[in-house]
Amino acid sequence: MGLIYHITYATEWDKALAAGSYTMSTRGVTLAEQGFIHASTAAQVAGTASRFYAGEPGLIVLEIDEDLVEPEIKYEPAPGTDELFPHIYGPLNTGAVVHTRPLAPPPTRESGV
Numbered sequence: 001m002g003l004i005y006h007i008t009y010a011t012e013w014d015k016a017l018a019a020g021s022y023t024m025s026t027r028g029v030t031l032a033e034q035g036f037i038h039a040s041t042a043a044q045v046a047g048t049a050s051r052f053y054a055g056e057p058g059l060i061v062l063e064i065d066e067d068l069v070e071p072e073i074k075y076e077p078a079p080g081t082d083e084l085f086p087h088i089y090g091p092l093n094t095g096a097v098v099h100t101r102p103l104a105p106p107p108t109r110e111s112g113v
Contacts, residue, residue, distance in 0.1 A: 002066040004039040004073070004086045007049055007103060010060045021091035022062075027052055036074075036087040039064065044085060049103060059103040064088075068096035 008024060016022035025034035040048045045061060053059055066073055071090025078085050 003098075004041060004064045004066055005045045006037060006039045006062040006064060006088075006092075007045070007053055007059055008062060009056075009058050010102075011058065013060055013062065013100065016092070016094055021093055022097075023091050027056070031091060036089045037092055039073075039086040039088055041086065044083070053103075053105070055105055057105050059105065060100050061103050062092075062097045063099040063101070064092070064096050065098045066096075068098075069093065070096070 006022075008022075012024050013022070016024075022037070023031040025031050025036060026038045031037055038048075049059075066086075069088060070093045071088050074087050074089060075084040076087055077083060
């Protein structure tokens with residue numbers, strides 16, 4: 001069992017539980033708009049949180065068992081880097097999420113940092 005991670009708002013996860021699948025790609029962008037759901041490895045979560053979710057309250061981290069994910073997962077480089085990130089190419093079945101945990105809002109990035 002390999003784990004990958006996705007940062008989202010608790011309210012979005014509540015909607016997914018009611019619907020049976022999760023369809024947000026990233027902050028404010030749907031799967032339909034992006035074409036895949038952004039995810040991270042354990043080593044990438046903190047960097048993703050500080051780059052894209054600085055100062056945002058109400059966040060949780062979905063811990064996802066790759067073996068339980070129904071859509072295809074591809075590891076692909078992010079723009080401007082050759083670091084590979086997991087991307088989920090379809091709605092995430094909620095049963096693949098084995099744990100959720102709160103994520104404290106990452107600090108707001110200061111100008112010039």
